[in-house]
Amino acid sequence: MTQYQDTDREQFNIFKSLDRTTPVNMLNLVQFHGNAVYPKDHPLAGKGLTGAEAYANYGAASGPVLKRVGGEIIWRGGFDVSLIGDPSEQWDAMFIAYYPTAGAFLAMVTDAEYKLAVVHRQAAVANSRLIRTRPLPPADIFA
Secondary structure: OOOOOOOOHHHHHHHHHOOOOOOEEEEEEEEEOOEOOOOOOOOOOOOOOEHHHHHHHHHHHHHHHHHHOOOEEEEEEOOOOOOOOOOOOOOOEEEEEEEOOHHHHHHHHOOHHHHHHHHHHHHHEEEEEEEEEOOOOOOOOOO
């Protein structure tokens, strides 16, 4: 299984090239490190936090920024089993974050307060997927 912790420049540039005025639902799939991996000079380095605890720190620190840009968590789920796909991809956190515009997401990730919070995410995450989606109307069929 290929692991990804963060976006790369090319993928981020594609995101930035898309329409910034439309609503965005960001699907987040996250696997935690067993033990958080903070930079050596961070005050929480070596304190024995788990990846889940570091991610909770990220949520607490980034939540106000998410709210300030008009975002919210619209769905959360607990992982059971993959019916299709790599069985080693078992997710510790799964959620969809709504942003009123793609520009709001960009405002969040460039916010000074968020940049301080993201160190907790980086310490927590062993593997993740972040998928930009656009809201569509509900339907009664798979289409």
